[in-house]
Amino acid sequence: MTAMATTAPTGRVTHDEPRARFGDLLAAEWLKMWSLRSTPWLYAISALAVIAFNAGTAYDHYKYWYQYDEQGRESFVANGSPLMDAFTANSAMVLVLAVAAIGAVSITGEYGSGLIRTTFTAVPARRRLMAAKVLVLAAVATVFGALVALASFASTQAILSGRDASVSLGHPGALRLVVASALLAPVAALAGLAIGTVIRHTGGSVVGCVVVLLLLPMVLSDRRHLTAVLQHMLPFSAWERLSVSDLHVSDLYPWTVSGAWTVYALWASLACVVTVFAADRRDQ
Template identity: 70%
Template sequence: MTTVSTVPVGSTTDSGPRSRFADLLAAEWIKTWSLRSTPWTYLITALVVVAFNAGTAYDHYKYWYEYDEGGRTDFVANGMPLLDAFTTNAGMLLALAAGAIGAVSVTGEYGSGLIRTTFTAVPARRSVMAAKVIVLTAVMTVFGAAVAGGSFWLTQAILSGRDAGVSLGHPGALRVVVASALLAPVSALVGLALGTLLRHGAGSVAGSVGVLLLLPMVVSDRRYVTAVVDHTLPVSAWTQLTDMRNLPVPFPWTNTGAWAVYAVWALAAAAVAVTAVQRRDQ
């Protein structure tokens, strides 16, 4: 006689795929932190970005005596403390560093040949890249939040010495912090997508520089067509969300549109990274 054991329906199919994808997430997490240079890269980037902002805030603190009474009042009214919280130079540096980190996270595996081992062990390439997207997004979001939050706290602490600092409850302050924090994962995903397509470290980093930094400098907001192009770029969206001066521009756009640009770039870059590996050789 043969005994047939029964397994509750759904027990294998429900737990198996989840555990395997959890293993992929764990593997990507290990690969992210396996290099000794990784923590140093994040630390140095954070220190330099915060230093840019703190230096600007200290400059205003040091030369506060040059402002008359009306200038000191307008300093807060015009949103200058929030500009010091995350300056343009700091935003561009954060975008550049995050894009490079995203690109190297995949091109490094192609360069070392580790990607062949990974795809041999896990033929489901899309699952591998989906795990990489999730881990990279999570790490860069936490990193961006730490940098943006720390920068806001330090710059406002400096300006508070002149009674010019503002709290997180100040109009627009939370938006500046959130937009600056999310610039990191959006830029990293752009770099990851370019790295997946180009598979070359230097080329992918150069592509990230072009998309994230050079394009906003090249396109002009003085003509309608180029202004529309400018409005679709991640760094331009960040500028829209963080600049509280409400300066007149020929073709204005909305904060809602800027948030939408963030979302579209992140989703599109993730989709490219996941799908581009499916039908290409290793």
Template identity: 70%
Template sequence: MTTAKTTTAPTAPTAPVTHDGPPARFTDLIAAEWLKTWSLRSTPWLYALSALAVVAFNAGTAYDHYKYWYQYDKGSQDFFAHHRLALLDAFTDNAALVLVLALAAIGAVSVTGEYGTGLIRTTFTAVPARRSVMAAKAVVLAAVSTVFGVLVAAASFASTQAFLSARDASVSLGDPGVLQVLAASALLAPVASLAGFALGTVIRHTGTSIVACVAVLLLLPMLLSDRRHLTAVLRHTLPLSGWERLRDGALAQGAPELYPWSEAGAWTVYALWALVAAAVAVCAVHRRDQ
């Protein structure tokens, strides 16, 4: 009997399957982040409720002045109109606090939500250029929050001055300082959202990130006294203090500060917070795992 020997021909090693293609353009990343932002039903509601709360605070203050106008004496009425205190109603302190808290939370959730669901791994697998992805997120967030701030500031101004115009105590867009108050109030939104975005990128947990936003953006300005040089300088570096300086500068009145600073310095604080926050978010993911 003979046994047949079977031989197997050597097989050539198979090359790994690759899906080579052109790298994603930055405009493609922006388009993807735009779709991702509005794919969640909660996003429009967060912006809408935040806008409603801010406008309601401002309009409510102006309505109180309108309703109880005749309970003030003539001197108080003249003082209110002459010193253009309607600018304080156009964007109140409480409204600024709500705006900062809401937009910082939205900025933090825009990145912590992806870390919480694990979607960030899919994103970084599809686009290994992590810094480009985070830069696209920052661009979309800054654009949306800027439009939000402009609309909220405009709606607040229109509603508050409509009430006060009935008492001949309103201001118009052409009055000195009005545009500065509106610009400072509108741009406070992207500054706060980018700050929250940076904290969310570093912390990666929604609840902890929001607590950090409250501590850094809201509590620090209250804890730092403006009666001592060091704490006053530190307080001047915060965005909420910058907004207060720009608003008070538009009114050109009030008690003199012990350690005064310029309006240019307040605008610089705005710019540095936005730029540094975006840079932190972009650089924080470069060498960290998902």
């Protein structure tokens, strides 16, 4: 009895390539992020710069405390000055610029080196791949932001405690400030990633991050209704609203804390959508 051998038609693949599991994509993006020696250094330098800005401001108040009169010392805490020292606007700008640049470079570096072609060839499911990149970047940036915000709050209040002018996390507005400052990092990082995915060039992406995230809030005036509304739609302006006491909110065109949280959520969500679909619909 002759055995019949079955052969696959010429040119047909006899087995399918196993689809990459999403956990594998997350692990690959994690390794890819930390494979560059510059990544931990960028995070470390950024953290030190932000904390130093805040600690320096608190130390100025500690050093020149004698220049305040009795009324000024008594109203220091009531006016929310310890919270202003805990995370200053200058340090927030440094944080936004640093993490947005890191987010942008995490994708433009792959386009510049050509690694993205190899990545897309190995994983044709671009949406899944970019979704993994988004999740890894968001997780790292969130942890980074939380550590920096807590370290800034702890260091500044430790300095001010020498003048009995510190506050705790239970002080009205303190926890909101820490959370808003911590979440500013992932929002800016995801925005930088989205800008980098669209522009695909490191220099242009960094400039785009500066213009969108830092210059626009400065250019748009809050003295007119239209520009005030546009300004309120930006993440840095949302952080400013969340970081100040309700007593310091402008009476001209005020907006709510819930509105500022909504801006955070919308920017993060929009950045994720842009990142995932822009890479899927454009050639590499």
